Amino acid sequence: METADPQLDVRSEAPMHRHRLIFDSYEGLAPGQGFVLVNDHDPKPLYYQFEAEQPGQFTWTYLEEGPEVWRVRIGRAA
Numbered sequence: 001m002e003t004a005d006p007q008l009d010v011r012s013e014a015p016m017h018r019h020r021l022i023f024d025s026y027e028g029l030a031p032g033q034g035f036v037l038v039n040d041h042d043p044k045p046l047y048y049q050f051e052a053e054q055p056g057q058f059t060w061t062y063l064e065e066g067p068e069v070w071r072v073r074i075g076r077a078a
Helices: 017-025 044-053
Strands: 006-008 036-039 058-065 070-076
Touching: 006 017, 017 036, 017 044, 017 070, 044 058
Parallel strands: 006 036
Antiparallel strands: 036 070, 058 070
16 A cells, blocks of 8 residues: 655664654644654554554554564544
C-alpha cells in the first residue's frame, strides 16, 4: 500500500532519540495529516506511549509488518 505521506525513517537513529523524533514529527501535523514511520522492529511500545499521551487524538495503521522493516502510518485525528 503506497501513501503520499512523508516518511520518517528512524532506523539509523540511536534508539534513545527515536521516540522524541517521532513525537516531534507528530506535533507538527495538522488534523488529518500523517507520516509513515519506518522502523527496524515492531513499534508497539510507541503505540502504547501514544495511547497514554495522546488518547483518541492519533491514528495508527500498519502498512508493513516485518520481519526486517515495519512501516506504520501515524496521523493526527481529523
